[in-house]
Amino acid sequence: MRLRFQSRARIPFFFLPMAALFLSAIPGTFGQAPSMIGTLSVLPGQSVSGFLEVPAREGLGTTIPVTVIRGAKEGKTLALVAGVHGYEYPPVLSLYRLKNMIDPQKLAGTLILVHIANLPSFQKRTIYYNPYDWKNLNRVFPGDPDGTLSQRMAYVLTEEVVKKCDFLIDLHCGDGNEALIPYTYWMVSGQREMDETGKAMALAFGIPHIIIDKTRSRDLNDSRYLGNTAVLLGKPAITTESGYLGKTDEESIRRNIEGILGVMRLFRMIEGSPRETAPPVWIDRYEVVYSGTDGLFYPSIKMGHYVIKGQKVGQVTDFLGSVKQEVYAPFSGILLYIINTPPTSKGEPLFEVGRVKEEKTQ
Ligand SMILES: [Zn+2]
Numbered sequence: 001m002r003l004r005f006q007s008r009a010r011i012p013f014f015f016l017p018m019a020a021l022f023l024s025a026i027p028g029t030f031g032q033a034p035s036m037i038g039t040l041s042v043l044p045g046q047s048v049s050g051f052l053e054v055p056a057r058e059g060l061g062t063t064i065p066v067t068v069i070r071g072a073k074e075g076k077t078l079a080l081v082a083g084v085h086g087y088e089y090p091p092v093l094s095l096y097r098l099k100n101m102i103d104p105q106k107l108a109g110t111l112i113l114v115h116i117a118n119l120p121s122f123q124k125r126t127i128y129y130n131p132y133d134w135k136n137l138n139r140v141f142p143g144d145p146d147g148t149l150s151q152r153m154a155y156v157l158t159e160e161v162v163k164k165c166d167f168l169i170d171l172h173c174g175d176g177n178e179a180l181i182p183y184t185y186w187m188v189s190g191q192r193e194m195d196e197t198g199k200a201m202a203l204a205f206g207i208p209h210i211i212i213d214k215t216r217s218r219d220l221n222d223s224r225y226l227g228n229t230a231v232l233l234g235k236p237a238i239t240t241e242s243g244y245l246g247k248t249d250e251e252s253i254r255r256n257i258e259g260i261l262g263v264m265r266l267f268r269m270i271e272g273s274p275r276e277t278a279p280p281v282w283i284d285r286y287e288v289v290y291s292g293t294d295g296l297f298y299p300s301i302k303m304g305h306y307v308i309k310g311q312k313v314g315q316v317t318d319f320l321g322s323v324k325q326e327v328y329a330p331f332s333g334i335l336l337y338i339i340n341t342p343p344t345s346k347g348e349p350l351f352e353v354g355r356v357k358e359e360k361t362q
Contacts, residue, residue, distance in 0.1 A: 035077075037068050037112060038160050045072040045104045052160055054152050055145075060132055062120055062149065064156065067099050067113040075109025076267045079165035080260060081157070082114060084138050084172065084226055085128060086121025090243030091171030094256035101257075102270075109269045112161055117226075118153065127175040128348075138170075141229040142220060158229055167201065168230040169263060171256060173243025179303040180337035182255060183209035183283070183354070185239040187216050189231050197236035204266040204274040205240055205259035209334070211283040211354060244303070245340055283354035286336065290347055291316055293324045297344040299351070301335055308332045313351055316344055329353055 034041040038052040047070075051063035080098070082091035095113045102111060116122045117137065124131040133148035140147070142162075143154025162168060174180030186202040188195050202210045216228040223229040230237035240259060243252035262274040291297065299314040301307055307329035316325040327350055338351040 035070055035110060037164060040068055042068045042070045044070055046070055047104050052156050054156050060149055064117060065115040069102050069104050069107060069111040071107030071109050072105045073108035075269050076166040077110040079112040079161050079168040081117055082171045083116035083118050083122055085175050086118045087125060087127045087176035087246055088173045089248045090173050090252035091256055092116055093248060094253050098257055098260060107269060112165055114161055117157060127177050138226055139224050141223045141226055162230045162233055162235060165235055168235055168237040170227040170239045172241050174245055174337055176246035177339050177341040178244060178337045179340035180241055180244040181304040182207045182242040183211060183336055185211045185213045187227055187231050188212060188214045194236050198238055200266055201238045201263050204262040206262050206277045208280050210280045211286055282357040284357035285355040286352055287330050288349045288352045289327055291344040291350050294345050295319055295324060296342040297339050297350055299338045299340060303335055303338055305335050307335055331355055
């Protein structure tokens, strides 16, 4: 994988061999091999930014902007991935801010920041889909080096990010069309130690609604989701949702940053312990209701409201204004997200309901 290189080391890039010699003279770095992400080479105490290359096929390729911050001290590697969906901005903005907040000299371990995983979608402002193959990147993991552009992007992320980290956070939010309350997916794999770590990550991130998600495939060849891919490769992971409707609000950005810092404290990458938060609301069942037809969606309930089983949540009309489908809550629970712009297409989500867990224990 070729890499366009941009180094924040004090010594210019073209003197890199000399820089390596210089760095090897600093106590604590002597003899330590550089970390490699793509062709990005990172020594202890360095922050390096560049691009992972997704090789072109039939003239169509792309790049993935990343920053690797390797602490001066030994520690774990935490991967933070934003922009798997290109219309989800708070996670993207959070990672650019975080890049400037973290001092490699005070960091233990390594942060891999994937700034915008899905650059084609980001640049063309598309929800869900990559505009060049109309696939949803978060449904094609673990990817395929010989597949379409999205599948090749997933493959690069699996090889260069998932396989090279110890833990992963896949940062999402409501897409450009989704009104969404913040929540975290804790993916339960059945592997006890991994699940306990994932739970600790979800709690340390600090969002008060946590979905206990036992629905993900346990077949790595059909992992589909980035977070699930990480879990199936033995890397504890959570998927977070903070932000909505294509906004760039400060509250959603700060929630992401505070969450990431909480997980970094959990893994002792920075000083301090995760902040105390109120016990979360555990969601033990969730369901997405999809549109049965093309047309316009009219929601009748707001995000975060509680709906009763059978309650009408909205309706879909055709392009001439006739009602074609009324949609109802499949069970009682919290409306985690609801589509809040008019366009809808057959098979696309309309809303997601989460059932609040009643028992105290997990
Ligand atoms: Zn998303």
